[in-house]
Structure formats: C-alpha cells, structure tokens
Amino acid sequence: MDKDLILLFLQQGIVSGMVVGSVYALLALSIVMIFKTSEVPNFAQGEIFMAAGYCALFLLVFQATPVWLAVPLTLVVAFAGAALFRRVVLTQVSRASGSPVNLVIATLGLSYVLKGLVRRTGFGDTPRSFPALVSTDGVMIGQASITRLDVAIFLTALAVMAFLFCLFAYTKVGRAMRAVGMNPKAARLMGVDLQRIHMLVWGLSAVVSAIAALLISPKILMTAEMGGIVTMAFAAAIVGGFTSLPGAVVGGFVIGIAENLVGLFISSRAIVVAPFVAIMLVLIVRPQGLFGGRVAIKKV
Amino acid sequence: MTVTKSTVLAAGLAAALLGTGPAAAQQEPGLTPTSIKIGMFAPLSGANMAYGFDVANAAKMYYDKINKEGGIHGRKIEVVLEDDRCNANDLVAAVKKLVEQDQVFILNGGSCSAAVVAAKEYVVRNKVPLVMLNASGDGALYPPTDYIFGAFSISQYAVGGAMIDFAAKTLGAKKIAYVNHDDAYGAWNLEGAKADAEASKVDLAVESVNPTINDVTAPFLKLRAANPDALLIVTYARPAALMIKKAAEMGFNKPIILSVTGTANLSQLMQNVGGPDALKNFYFQDVLADLPGGPKIKWVYDMYKQSYPDLAAKPDHPQAYMPYGIPSAMSIVKALQAAGPNPTREKVLDAMKTLNFDSGVMAGPVVFGPSERAANKATIFIKFDGTNQTLQPGVYSSRWKFKG
Numbered sequence: 001m002d003k004d005l006i007l008l009f010l011q012q013g014i015v016s017g018m019v020v021g022s023v024y025a026l027l028a029l030s031i032v033m034i035f036k037t038s039e040v041p042n043f044a045q046g047e048i049f050m051a052a053g054y055c056a057l058f059l060l061v062f063q064a065t066p067v068w069l070a071v072p073l074t075l076v077v078a079f080a081g082a083a084l085f086r087r088v089v090l091t092q093v094s095r096a097s098g099s100p101v102n103l104v105i106a107t108l109g110l111s112y113v114l115k116g117l118v119r120r121t122g123f124g125d126t127p128r129s130f131p132a133l134v135s136t137d138g139v140m141i142g143q144a145s146i147t148r149l150d151v152a153i154f155l156t157a158l159a160v161m162a163f164l165f166c167l168f169a170y171t172k173v174g175r176a177m178r179a180v181g182m183n184p185k186a187a188r189l190m191g192v193d194l195q196r197i198h199m200l201v202w203g204l205s206a207v208v209s210a211i212a213a214l215l216i217s218p219k220i221l222m223t224a225e226m227g228g229i230v231t232m233a234f235a236a237a238i239v240g241g242f243t244s245l246p247g248a249v250v251g252g253f254v255i256g257i258a259e260n261l262v263g264l265f266i267s268s269r270a271i272v273v274a275p276f277v278a279i280m281l282v283l284i285v286r287p288q289g290l291f292g293g294r295v296a297i298k299k300v
Numbered sequence: 301m302t303v304t305k306s307t308v309l310a311a312g313l314a315a316a317l318l319g320t321g322p323a324a325a326q327q328e329p330g331l332t333p334t335s336i337k338i339g340m341f342a343p344l345s346g347a348n349m350a351y352g353f354d355v356a357n358a359a360k361m362y363y364d365k366i367n368k369e370g371g372i373h374g375r376k377i378e379v380v381l382e383d384d385r386c387n388a389n390d391l392v393a394a395v396k397k398l399v400e401q402d403q404v405f406i407l408n409g410g411s412c413s414a415a416v417v418a419a420k421e422y423v424v425r426n427k428v429p430l431v432m433l434n435a436s437g438d439g440a441l442y443p444p445t446d447y448i449f450g451a452f453s454i455s456q457y458a459v460g461g462a463m464i465d466f467a468a469k470t471l472g473a474k475k476i477a478y479v480n481h482d483d484a485y486g487a488w489n490l491e492g493a494k495a496d497a498e499a500s501k502v503d504l505a506v507e508s509v510n511p512t513i514n515d516v517t518a519p520f521l522k523l524r525a526a527n528p529d530a531l532l533i534v535t536y537a538r539p540a541a542l543m544i545k546k547a548a549e550m551g552f553n554k555p556i557i558l559s560v561t562g563t564a565n566l567s568q569l570m571q572n573v574g575g576p577d578a579l580k581n582f583y584f585q586d587v588l589a590d591l592p593g594g595p596k597i598k599w600v601y602d603m604y605k606q607s608y609p610d611l612a613a614k615p616d617h618p619q620a621y622m623p624y625g626i627p628s629a630m631s632i633v634k635a636l637q638a639a640g641p642n643p644t645r646e647k648v649l650d651a652m653k654t655l656n657f658d659s660g661v662m663a664g665p666v667v668f669g670p671s672e673r674a675a676n677k678a679t680i681f682i683k684f685d686g687t688n689q690t691l692q693p694g695v696y697s698s699r700w701k702f703k704g
Contacts, residue, residue, distance in 0.1 A: 264521060
C-alpha cells in the first residue's frame with residue numbers, strides 16, 4: 001500500500017467513522033441515560049430506534065405528511081410510547097418482583113413486540129430507503145469524500161449532544177434526573193417524583209434514539225432488523241464506561257472510527273469484530289471504561 | 301418330495317415380493333391409486349417472502365395444469381403447503397410435519413439456501429426425495445446425495461463464475477472488483493468466480509462483507525483503489541443497494557453488475573440506490589430464458605394471471621422469482637412420469653438423476669447426472685437504467701466443476 005493511499009484511507013476512515021460514530025454516540029447516550037437512572041440495560045433500544053424510523057417512514061412516504069409535521073410527530077410518538085412502557089409495564093414488573101433481571105427481560109419482550117409489530121405492517125418485508133432530508137451531493141474534507149447528508153448527520157448529532165449536556169447541567173429537571181441516577185432515595189427525600197423522572201428519562205432516551213433513526217436511516221436502508229445497530233451503541237457505551245454520558249459520546253466515535261480503519265487497513269471481514277476488539281483493548285487498559293469512575297471493590 | 305420350513309418361507313417371501321408389485325407401490329407414503337401427495341414448503345410470510353411466495357404459487361399452478369390434463373398415470377397431484385419463513389428451524393419443522401404427519405411421497409420446497417440446507421440430514425436419514433424450489437442450496441447438493449436435487453434457479457458456484465464470464469467476454473474487463481458475503485454462501489460463489497477468473501485470465505480484487513453491514517465505505521474504497529474495470533456485487537439486496545449508492549456518491553463510473561441474489565425487487569432497488577443516476581452503467585444477472593414477461597416466457601406470466609387474478613392485480617406481483625417454480629415442478633412431474641404407473645421413491649430418484657430437458661423458462665437446460673445435483677448453471681444479463689431493461693446477447697455460465 002503506497003503512502004498516498006494510506007493517507008487517503010486514514011482521512012476517509014476518520015471522517016466516515018466520525019459520521020457513523022456520531023449516530024452510535026446518540027444511541028449509546030440513550031442507553032446510558034436509562035442505565036444511570038434505573039440500572040437496567042435497555043435491550044429494546046435498537047427496536048425503539050427501528051420503530052421510530054418506520055413511524056417516520058410511514059408518515060413521510062406512505063401518508064405524504066410534510067417533514068415539519070412528520071418529524072415532531074415521530075418524536076412525540078417515540079416519547080409517549082417509551083414513557084408509557086416505563087409507567088405501565090416496568091412499574092408493574094418492578095412491583096411484582098423487584099428483581100432487575102425481570103426488568104431486563106421486560107425490555108427484551110418490548111424488542112420482540114416492536115419487531116413483530118413492524119413486520120405485521122408489511123413495511124419491513126423488503127429493505128426500504130428513507131427519504132434523505134438533506135441533499136446527498138458530495139463534499140470533500142481533505143481527501144475524504146462524504147455527502148452533505150453526512151455533514152448534517154454529524155452536526156445534528158453534535159447539537160443533540162450539546163442540548164443534552166445543557167439539559168443535565170443547567171435545568172432543574174436535568175439535575176433531578178442526575179440526582180435519581182446518583183441516589184434515588186435521597187432524591188425522593190428532596191421531593192423529586194421518581195415515577196415522573198423515570199418516565200421522562202425513558203421518553204427522552206426514545207426521542208434521542210428516534211433522532212438517531214431519522215439521521216442514519218437514509219444511509220443504511222430500513223429493515224425490521226436494523227435495530228441490530230444497537231450492538232455498536234452498547235459497545236460504545238462500554239468503551240465509554242457505561243455510566244458516563246461524555247464516555248458514551250467518545251465511545252461512539254471510537255467505535256465508528258475503529259470500524260472504518262479496521263475495514264480499510266485490515267479486512268472488510270474484520271469490521272464486525274472491530275467494536276469487540278475495541279472493548280477488549282479498553283477494558284484491558286481501563287477496566288472501568290474510558291470515562292468510568294474508579295473501580296469500586298465491594299466488601300462482602 | 302419333502303417340503304422344508306425354509307422352502308415354505310422362501311416361497312412365501314418370493315410371492316410377497318413378486319406378486320404384490322402394485323400393492324407395494326401403494327404402500328409408499330403419500331401414494332394412492334388416484335393421488336400423489338407432494339409436500340411443499342416456502343416462505344409464505346415474513347421478511348423473506350419475496351424469495352418464495354410466488355415461486356410456490358408457480359409450482360402449484362403447474363401441478364394444477366397437470367391435474368387438468370389428467371394427472372400422472374391417472375393419479376392427481378395433491379399439494380400440502382407449509383410456511384418455512386426462510387428460517388432453518390421453521391423449515392425443518394415444516395419438513396418433519398410433511399413427512400411424518402402428512403405422509404407425503406416427495407418434498408418440493410426451499411427458497412433460501414441456508415434454511416434448506418438445515419433439512420439435509422433429516423431428509424437423507426429418512427430417504428425422502430427433496431426437490432428444492434428455487435434455493436441454490438449448494439450446501440445440500442455438494443457432495444451429492446441420492447435424495448436431494450436443487451439449484452433450479454442457479455447454483456451459487458455458477459453465479460459468481462457466470463458474472464466473471466460476462467464481465468470478461470462482453471465488457472472486456474481484465475481486472476474485476478468482487479464483493480460477496482463473508483459466509484458459506486459467499487465462499488461458494490467466490491470459488492466459482494475464482495475458477496472462471498483463472499480460466500479467463502482475469503485479476504480479482506475481493507472484499508467479503510457481513511450481510512448486515514451498515515457502512516460500506518471501507519470495502520468500496522479498497523475495491524476502487526484496485527482500479528477495476530468492473531464492479532461485481534454478489535450479495536443480497538440490502539448490501540448491494542448500499543454498495544451501488546456508495547459507488548454513485550463517490551463518482552465511480554465503471555460498469556456495475558449485480559448478481560441474481562440481489563434483484564428480488566428492482567423498483568425498490570432503484571429507490572434504495574437514490575434514483576436512476578446511480579444506475580447509469582448498471583447490469584443485473586438473471587437466470588430466466590428471457591426478460592421478465594418477455595415473449596419466450598410470456599406463457600408463465602399468462603398462466604399466473606389466469607391462476608391468481610387477485611394476486612396478479614396487486615403491486616409487485618408476480619414477484620420477480622415467480623417463474624423459478626416451474627422447472628422445479630416440471631422436474632418432479634417428468635420424474636414421476638418416467639417412474640411408471642407403480643412409482644416408488646427409489647424409482648423417482650433414479651429418474652431424477654437422468655433428467656435433461658429444456659424447461660423453456662430458464663436460461664439453460666435442467667441437467668442432472670450421476671454426481672450432478674444442481675439443475676442450472678446458465679445466466680443472462682440485462683442492462684437496467686431504472687426504467688428500461690435491455691437484454692444483453694448471449695448466455696453465460698461457469699466453468700466450475702465439483703471435484704469431490
């Protein structure tokens with residue numbers, strides 16, 4: 001491989017990796033948000049992402065709803081659906097057993113229900129293209145070639161991340177969410193309504209996933225299996241430390257770039273294993289993840 | 301003269317074997333003096349329905365035609381149809397139900413290779429003839445067994461080889477970029493492609509991708525860096541659409557040739573690649589004798605309209621692979637006819653091994669042999685600009701041979 005090609009691959013790998021990594025980061029954020037407040041890994045996050053994408057597809061393509069209406073409507077549906085699931089299903093499951101394992105199983109159940117629902121509609125029978133909301137004309141960044149859509153994906157993802165940062169840092173509800181994540185009992189003693197906060201976190205997490213779906217769907221083609229992309233988001237969250245929101249963002253970019261560079265410099269076959277190699281390397285060097293806190297040793 | 305016990309026993313056995321020929325035939329599962337039960341299975345629902353729903357319909361309408369013409373040696377064909385969803389577990393369950401519960405004489409099913417291969421062990425152990433619908437199913441065909449016949453669409457080994465043949469002969473390609481899946485399916489077509497590349501003295505640059513790949517930037521850039529004369533895509537529809545779209549985004553203007561495995565829905569493909577601009581220099585492989593609906597195979601489409609008027613009125617029907625069901629059903633009918641008025645599974649299997657006929661539907665003849673279980677190895681190529689389809693002259697096949 002000559003020097004020019006190495007330089008081209010390097011630039012393209014990093015730029016393309018940052019675009020797709022920004023979407024992994026959003027999904028990782030939505031996973032970490034829920035995990036921080038309820039210590040439940042949401043295994044339905046990928047299907048929430050998929051179902052939101054199909055909801056938008058249905059509105060935009062099959063109902064010819066204008067974009068200005070279809071996008072907010074999709075976000076509202078995602079928010080309401082996830083918040084209701086938290087309120088109706090998880091609260092009941094939690095009351096019934098109190099074991100976190102049952103909550104995890106409930107999220108797995110949600111994933112199957114959503115996948116089944118999309119398949120029942122018939123829209124998931126064939127790979128479908130989601131209309132790009134931004135032009136797909138080419139843009140050069142150095143030697144790397146991407147599209148205007150890629151630029152829009154990256155910038156929108158950054159804007160959502162900035163919004164979430166401001167929400168958690170400067171708003172009362174955001175601080176309440178953080179408090180619930182740190183110590184739910186103390187938060188309740190301070191007057192925080194735990195039920196409401198849990199619903200808000202689930203709803204917000206679904207909205208972030210829905211935005212990720214709106215951004216990436218024009219690039220990856222839609223199928224009922226597209227939620228599988230959440231594997232990358234889990235990898236990103238683990239690399240970042242699983243409880244750290246900035247860690248989830250950095251993890252997303254690490255996984256996105258690693259995938260591309262491994263594909264370019266090692267083998268296309270190795271793309272699927274790249275995220276897991278990244279997880280192993282990070283966990284060997286920093287078992288708590290890049291942004292995880294100190295490793296706590298519990299005395300038993 | 302003394303008559304010993306063993307003489308009586310031998311005489312009795314001989315009488316049983318010689319004197320009850322038709323009765324023995326009647327004891328074959330799924331066979332009565334007036335009917336032959338055929339167990340069919342195909343994806344009738346789910347994400348892979350496009351691969352087999354109408355293929356099964358085509359086979360059924362052919363059996364109906366035979367029944368209307370009087371059946372086979374006076375017996376009417378009775379079809380029992382099960383949904384396999386192109387899923388290995390569902391398919392094996394369907395096969396077991398058809399064999400054990402419905403007691404069918406012969407199996408005719410399988411539209412997805414990976415799923416149908418899962419039934420191989422059961423079918424061979426129970427010595428039930430299995431004639432696939434349109435699955436390539438190479439994993440169940442090679443090494444050959446006495447019981448399984450398939451690849452009526454085309455053998456995967458031949459898919460890759462025929463594409464190389466077309467790119468080299470018609471497009472004059474000397475260096476070819478080749479994308480396939482990183483699974484057994486991909487390995488089979490790559491083996492055929494390598495055999496033909498060597499024979500045609502063509503250089504191959506290969507990238508094998510996971511069928512669930514989301515970002516094809518890396519494999520595409522590596523292939524483009526090889527400076528190929530043509531890009532061959534031998535994947536399912538989704539990775540294929542992603543590659544074609546990426547090629548258009550990156551200004552790749554060399555010929556792109558898509559294998560028959562990725563062409564289930566051409567109008568959807570056009571939308572998925574971002575419109576006709578991505579298809580300016582685009583060809584796809586087909587295994588039919590003519591363009592879909594073309595004069596040579598119009599009778600199949602007419603028969604479909606007549607048999608299923610409600611389905612034919614729906615958009616995207618008949619599905620692209622519909623005609624592939626005909627040669628499969630034809631083979632079973634021909635083997636049953638050759639097996640005579642008292643057929644047994646063994647007689648039908650022997651007849652299958654000698655079939656050599658032109659179905660009038662596929663690009664090449666159906667040819668089986670002592671060690672040949674893949675029916676078709678011939679393909680045609682069609683130029684597609686998003687609206688118009690132009691048949692390219694010639695029939696292309698692979699030079700790959702099973703070496704045991």
